[in-house]
Amino acid sequence: MKNVTRLSGTLIAISFFVVCSAQRKTTDQKVDSVLKLMTLDEKIGQMNQYNGDWEATGPITRDGDKQNQIRKGMLGSMLNVTGVEHTRQLQEIALESRLKIPLLFGQDIIHGYRTIFPIPLAEASSWDTSAIKLSARIAATEAAAAGVHWTFAPMVDIARDPRWGRVMEGAGEDPFLGSAIAAARVKGFQGKGLGNTDAVMACAKHFAAYGAAIGGRDYNSVDMSDRTLWEIYLPPFKAAADAGAATFMNSFNDLNGIPATGNKYLQRDILKGKWNFKGFVVSDWGSIGEMINHGYAKNNYEAALEATTAGSDMDMESRSYINNLSKLVKEGKVKMALIDDAVRRILRKKFEMGLFDDPFKFCNKEREQQQWNNVENLKAEKIVAEKSIVLLRNENHLLPLGKQTKTIALIGPFIKAVRDNLGFWSYQWPDDTARIVTQWQGIQNKLGSNARLLYAKGCEINDSSQSGFAEAIDMARQADVVIMSVGEASDWSGEAKSRSNIHLPGMQEELVKAIYATGKPMVVLINAGRPLIFNWTADHVPAILYTWWLGTKAGDAIADVLFGDYNPSAKLPISFPRAEGQIPIYYSHFHTGRPATSDSDRFYRSAYIDLSIYPQFPFGYGLSYTDFTYSDITLNKPIMKAGQSIRATITVSNTGNYDGEETVQLYIQDVVGSVVRPVKELKGFQKIFLKKGENKQVSFAIDVNELKFYDDQLKYIYEPGDFKIYIGGNSQDVKEASFKLQ
Numbered sequence: 001m002k003n004v005t006r007l008s009g010t011l012i013a014i015s016f017f018v019v020c021s022a023q024r025k026t027t028d029q030k031v032d033s034v035l036k037l038m039t040l041d042e043k044i045g046q047m048n049q050y051n052g053d054w055e056a057t058g059p060i061t062r063d064g065d066k067q068n069q070i071r072k073g074m075l076g077s078m079l080n081v082t083g084v085e086h087t088r089q090l091q092e093i094a095l096e097s098r099l100k101i102p103l104l105f106g107q108d109i110i111h112g113y114r115t116i117f118p119i120p121l122a123e124a125s126s127w128d129t130s131a132i133k134l135s136a137r138i139a140a141t142e143a144a145a146a147g148v149h150w151t152f153a154p155m156v157d158i159a160r161d162p163r164w165g166r167v168m169e170g171a172g173e174d175p176f177l178g179s180a181i182a183a184a185r186v187k188g189f190q191g192k193g194l195g196n197t198d199a200v201m202a203c204a205k206h207f208a209a210y211g212a213a214i215g216g217r218d219y220n221s222v223d224m225s226d227r228t229l230w231e232i233y234l235p236p237f238k239a240a241a242d243a244g245a246a247t248f249m250n251s252f253n254d255l256n257g258i259p260a261t262g263n264k265y266l267q268r269d270i271l272k273g274k275w276n277f278k279g280f281v282v283s284d285w286g287s288i289g290e291m292i293n294h295g296y297a298k299n300n301y302e303a304a305l306e307a308t309t310a311g312s313d314m315d316m317e318s319r320s321y322i323n324n325l326s327k328l329v330k331e332g333k334v335k336m337a338l339i340d341d342a343v344r345r346i347l348r349k350k351f352e353m354g355l356f357d358d359p360f361k362f363c364n365k366e367r368e369q370q371q372w373n374n375v376e377n378l379k380a381e382k383i384v385a386e387k388s389i390v391l392l393r394n395e396n397h398l399l400p401l402g403k404q405t406k407t408i409a410l411i412g413p414f415i416k417a418v419r420d421n422l423g424f425w426s427y428q429w430p431d432d433t434a435r436i437v438t439q440w441q442g443i444q445n446k447l448g449s450n451a452r453l454l455y456a457k458g459c460e461i462n463d464s465s466q467s468g469f470a471e472a473i474d475m476a477r478q479a480d481v482v483i484m485s486v487g488e489a490s491d492w493s494g495e496a497k498s499r500s501n502i503h504l505p506g507m508q509e510e511l512v513k514a515i516y517a518t519g520k521p522m523v524v525l526i527n528a529g530r531p532l533i534f535n536w537t538a539d540h541v542p543a544i545l546y547t548w549w550l551g552t553k554a555g556d557a558i559a560d561v562l563f564g565d566y567n568p569s570a571k572l573p574i575s576f577p578r579a580e581g582q583i584p585i586y587y588s589h590f591h592t593g594r595p596a597t598s599d600s601d602r603f604y605r606s607a608y609i610d611l612s613i614y615p616q617f618p619f620g621y622g623l624s625y626t627d628f629t630y631s632d633i634t635l636n637k638p639i640m641k642a643g644q645s646i647r648a649t650i651t652v653s654n655t656g657n658y659d660g661e662e663t664v665q666l667y668i669q670d671v672v673g674s675v676v677r678p679v680k681e682l683k684g685f686q687k688i689f690l691k692k693g694e695n696k697q698v699s700f701a702i703d704v705n706e707l708k709f710y711d712d713q714l715k716y717i718y719e720p721g722d723f724k725i726y727i728g729g730n731s732q733d734v735k736e737a738s739f740k741l742q
């Protein structure tokens with residue numbers, strides 16, 4: 001193997017001296033000089049991506065001769081191949097091909113590689129774009145050190161249906177928050193820019209509207225108005241493109257009858273046209289071939305035609321391109337210009353990543369070792385995890401618990417859970433058990449021998465047995481305080497993990513009731529990858545922390561919050577329903593002609609007669625151990641002219657007993673429009689830290705950009721008239737002011 005390396009190294013040097021000798025050439029010139037040397041088959045090879053042999057999320061086609069295909073230049077990229085040794089091995093084979101074009105290695109680095117960070121929905125709860133960027137930065141650094149060039153993240157799909165399992169991968173329901181987070185993640189992954197050895201290419205996915213699968217059933221159709229598409233679902237993609245995302249991935253769903261993979265409007269007209277996106281588009285796993293199942297293509301030949309025409313540049317795993325494109329080009333059905341455009345886009349990224357200069361740039365054993373046990377990364381993980389924990393209830397200031405508490409009963413199926421803490425889309429490493437801090441360990445680490453910790457599982461996550469209740473009740477009776485940890489299994493959210501029933505599963509809420517009946521003070525931790533329904537708990541249990549899945553240091557982060565070393569600051573990025581029948585429930589809905597304004601006002605109103613009009617917990621909601629009070633809003637003027645801005649100011653005071661962080665949220669409503677406008681839309685937020693007793697003025701500058709919307713011709717406009725401004729600590733509990741735009 002060594003000889004091969006040396007030989008291929010020499011050939012590469014000669015070959016690339018010839019094709020792109022002058023360093024002064026622009027990337028596009030270099031791309032063109034390679035393109036000129038390529039045969040049609042080699043070009044199609046660049047548009048082809050295969051999986052390694054593991055971690056598949058779809059049917060794997062095992063050819064047995066992948067290596068040979070790489071050697072023949074029939075492959076541009078692989079996914080699910082990591083590790084310096086493995087990627088080097090395959091790259092060496094790529095260098096045996098005629099033109100020695102290096103492979104790109106892609107991987108789903110969704111919330112960490114070696115150090116697992118909170119699931120994206122949890123991180124979104126932090127509303128802290130610097131923390132989110134840092135998490136992506138660390139994920140990229142660790143992955144790049146292990147030979148990965150490209151992450152299939154961020155997922156920027158807006159999701160308003162918690163039944164959809166992939167809600168855990170995104171930033172929740174709101175386009176404004178979603179856009180800010182999309183940009184932060186892209187910047188985090190790509191760091192100081194492609195070409196640095198700690199930067200991986202980002203991939204904004206799934207383009208587009210995948211999050212609106214009908215009924216929250218994964219892979220389902222999407223039927224949506226153009227205005228909703230443009231106003232709600234596209235903005236995070238635009239933000240990702242503007243932040244420089246190197247690639248996009250299209251999606252499994254059809255959008256209004258056209259599969260996204262074969263959708264020219266999305267990929268050519270919007271992405272590559274209107275948005276002038278210069279990167280490339282990879283299909284989702286097998287999604288080109290799946291157009292046959294959609295009933296949109298008769299066979300892979302037609303599927304390849306539809307997908308290339310629509311602008312899908314790389315075929316992930318369906319083999320439609322490699323097996324059909326050559327014929328399609330020869331028959332004149334696919335123009336060579338389309339192939340050249342796709343290949344140019346792919347080669348450009350390979351150049352930008354520096355792979356032509358050094359195909360083994362990401363194959364540094366030492367760097368891989370350094371990142372493998374990076375303590376600083378673990379410290380950062382704990383901080384991000386703390387910022388992601390949402391305090392939903394804290395009656396009589398039960399939390400934080402005193403570190404001097406003598407006897408604590410720890411009850412529930414997640415107290416000693418290990419891997420669950422990582423959530424879906426996380427890698428399994430052989431030393432996971434030693435690295436992951438369980439909730440049990442975290443609390444032990446915090447209290448040492450000061451406290452007596454009792455443990456009872458009480459019940460399994462999802463069974464019908466109450467046989468463990470007696471022991472749990474007994475433990476609770478012996479304790480000064482009870483901490484219960486309940487939730488859904490970590491693999492109940494994620495791809496293909498839609499659920500029709502999102503109640504706290506099994507006997508868990510019964511166990512909560514049984515422990516509550518002991519009369520002991522109790523705290524409930526809820527572990528989940530989506531908003532769950534737990535109405536009884538929400539109405540009775542005095543203290544509730546929504547912990548989602550927090551990653552490698554979950555237990556330490558939870559202990560910090562429980563015992564007051566971190567004062568919770570997170571806010572929900574998605575509304576929590578009271579019943580599945582309330583879904584979709586989101587704060588920025590329209591008024592309707594018969595709006596229900598309260599639960600006592602149901603007379604021929606737009607409401608369910610058997611359910612509250614309110615969610616269990618609204619968008620933007622989350623408590624702190626301290627109390628924040630908001631003054632009234634003052635505006636620097638009552639009338640704003642287009643071209644000017646108006647300043648809305650509010651004073652926030654910390655009136656409680658702890659220092660704390662608050663996320664001040666700005667919402668705007670266009671009162672009367674040429675098309676109906678939502679009751680309010682998030683248009684700004686600021687995180688402020690206030691010491692106990694301190695107050696601060698928070699100002700938002702508003703100009704017409706915050707007032708624009710898509711009119712009935714899909715033009716992005718603003719209209720003169722009345723506007724309402726709302727500022728508060730969540731989407732429901734707000735102060736109000738009005739102004740006029742002239």
Ligand code: NOJ
Pocket residue numbers: 057079108152205284285495
């Ligand atoms: C299918 C998923 O939809 C996508 O998000 C992922 O990146 C690919 N599989 C590759 O694993």
